[in-house]
Amino acid sequence: xxxxxxxxxxxxxxxxxxxxxxxxxxxxxxxxxxxxxxxxxxxxxxxxxxxxxxxxxxxxxxxxxxxxxxxxxxxxxxxxxxxxxxxxxxxxxxxxxxxxxxxxxxxxxxxxxxxxxxxxxxxxxxxxxxxxxxxxxxxxxxxxxxxxxxxxxxxxxxxxxxxxxxxxxxxxxxxxxxxxxxxxxxxxxxxxxxxxxxxxxxxxxxxxxxxxxxxxxxxxxxxxxxxxxxxxxxxxxxxxxxxxxxxxxxxxxxxxxxxxxxxxxxxxxxxxxxxxxxxxxxxxxxxxxxxxxxxxxxxxxxxxxxxxxxxxxxxxxxxxxxxxxxxxxxxxxxxxxxxxxxxxxxxxxxxxxxxxxxxxxxxxxxxxxxxxxxx
Ligand SMILES: *Cc1c(COP(=O)(O)O)cnc(C)c1O
Numbered sequence: 001x002x003x004x005x006x007x008x009x010x011x012x013x014x015x016x017x018x019x020x021x022x023x024x025x026x027x028x029x030x031x032x033x034x035x036x037x038x039x040x041x042x043x044x045x046x047x048x049x050x051x052x053x054x055x056x057x058x059x060x061x062x063x064x065x066x067x068x069x070x071x072x073x074x075x076x077x078x079x080x081x082x083x084x085x086x087x088x089x090x091x092x093x094x095x096x097x098x099x100x101x102x103x104x105x106x107x108x109x110x111x112x113x114x115x116x117x118x119x120x121x122x123x124x125x126x127x128x129x130x131x132x133x134x135x136x137x138x139x140x141x142x143x144x145x146x147x148x149x150x151x152x153x154x155x156x157x158x159x160x161x162x163x164x165x166x167x168x169x170x171x172x173x174x175x176x177x178x179x180x181x182x183x184x185x186x187x188x189x190x191x192x193x194x195x196x197x198x199x200x201x202x203x204x205x206x207x208x209x210x211x212x213x214x215x216x217x218x219x220x221x222x223x224x225x226x227x228x229x230x231x232x233x234x235x236x237x238x239x240x241x242x243x244x245x246x247x248x249x250x251x252x253x254x255x256x257x258x259x260x261x262x263x264x265x266x267x268x269x270x271x272x273x274x275x276x277x278x279x280x281x282x283x284x285x286x287x288x289x290x291x292x293x294x295x296x297x298x299x300x301x302x303x304x305x306x307x308x309x310x311x312x313x314x315x316x317x318x319x320x321x322x323x324x325x326x327x328x329x330x331x332x333x334x335x336x337x338x339x340x341x342x343x344x345x346x347x348x349x350x351x352x353x354x355x356x357x358x359x360x361x362x363x364x365x366x367x368x369x370x371x372x373x374x375x
Contacts, residue, residue: 007181007295008250010068015061015243029054029240050228054236058243059211065180065246066193066213072186073220074213075227076239080176080196081107082232083210085114087172087192088143090226091219094119096140101127103153104145105174106342128153128285130160136167144190145174146183147286150337150351152277152302154286157293161189170219176200179328181253182296186215192223200299200328202245203252207238252330252356256299259362260354264301266363272374275304275346299355300327302337305348310373311336314350317369320357327353332362 016025030053035045045051059074066072077083088111092098098115100108102124112122123139125131127148132155136142142164146155157173164171172192173185179200185193195201197209214220227233234242257280264278279290280297290297305311315323321332325340332355338347354362 005068006250010064011181011249011251012247014064014246015057015059017057026057026240026243027053029236031236049231049233052233052236052239054239054243055234058239058246061243061246062180062197062211063213065249066175066184067186067215068184070186070215072213072215073217074211075220075223076197076234076242077210077212077227078232078234078238079208080105080194080198080210082227082230083194083196083212084174085111086223086226086230086232087194087212088115088141089118090222091141091170092118092120095121097121097123097138099123099125099132099135099139099142099169101125101132101143101145101148103127103148103151103344104143105149105176106340108143109342126153127151127155130155133160133163136164136169139164139167139169142169142171143174144171145176147177147279147290147298147300149177150300150302150343150345150349152279152284152286152298152300154279154289154294156289157185157188157190165189177298177300177327178294178296179249179253181250182257182298183294186213188293191216191219197242199326200253200256201249202242203248203328203330204245205324205326205329205331205333207241207245209234209238209242253296253299255356256328256330256354257296259357259359260299260301261297262359263352263354263363263366266367267301267303270367270370272305272310272370273303275302275349277302299353301352301354303350303352304346305350305373308336308338308347311348311350314369314373317372318365319369320362320365321352321355321369327351329353330356332357 062074123135279286324333334352
């Protein structure tokens with residue numbers, strides 16, 4: 001699709017087949033463990049763990065969003081973690097070194113243990129200050145998560161990519177928080193754009209899914225081979241629902257990002273709120289980097305309340321915001337992140353995911369719950 005097209009237009013048309021008389025615009029899910037196949041076993045669709053036409057359409061759609069006007073290929077997975085481990089485990093061998101963030105997604109320490117069990121050296125540094133730069137010598141792969149989750153720090157992707165490529169390392173970016181309409185890692189030079197599509201990408205809190213997008217056909221082949229070997233494949237129904245959800249990606253994310261900024265501004269005026277973070281706030285430490293590489297700043301706002309009890313009272317007092325983990329959905333959610341353990345955050349730390357509610361309703365609910373919690 002053309003690069004000059006707007007994000008909303010691209011989202012509603014992404015991955016659609018050429019119009020065919022009497023066929024639906026987005027053909028329904030193809031449920032098939034195997035396909036009719038006589039003679040030599042070649043062709044696009046042979047066995048359901050290798051390929052499926054519903055995945056193909058979704059993969060084309062995601063590629064158009066991740067790399068408009070370029071040739072890139074996407075591989076979809078059963079979850080974000082399936083996509084993440086497909087890159088890390090297909091690209092590394094015993095004796096290789098990998099650089100991870102030490103403040104990224106909470107399952108990365110488990111991935112680290114697995115990599116180390118296979119004899120891969122794992123080095124970690126914070127996202128902020130581009131601290132991973134110092135660990136690149138001799139590394140095989142640099143893994144970046146920006147904005148980081150849940151701390152919302154941002155690193156300079158172009159700068160890290162340049163240094164990593166100079167050191168002979170590949171670069172993967174976890175783009176879950178931004179989604180491809182918020183940030184396009186391949187355009188910033190990364191080799192892999194990876195995401196959990198469980199979050200903002202599908203946006204309804206009802207599917208688990210993940211993807212990997214690459215420009216290099218060799219890297220795509222390795223990732224596809226990994227999917228085939230491990231079998232971490234999405235169901236056709238999930239893939240179809242995800243594709244259907246992409247048509248509203250720009251509408252949802254625009255609304256959520258605009259309200260997130262409004263909420264962050266309102267929270268900034270509250271005396272009981274400290275440690276407020278939103279990459280789109282001009283005085284946020286992430287802003288100078290975010291503004292150079294992001295096109296939208298995401299739907300997640302984080303802040304700290306006095307203590308665990310105040311945070312719990314705040315969450316219990318919210319009526320329009322569900323106390324739940326995950327983020328990026330059309331219904332706002334918030335949680336006290338320290339309840340999970342593992343993240344280096346204070347007891348009163350709240351990760352707030354802004355949904356598509358009317359901003360006035362959401363702000364009124366938050367202000368009231370804050371008043372009540374601090375009383
Ligand atoms: C949720 C999340 C993941 C894991 O995705 P699943 O779909 O739950 O497997 C990975 N990275 C980030 C940044 C996430 O938020």
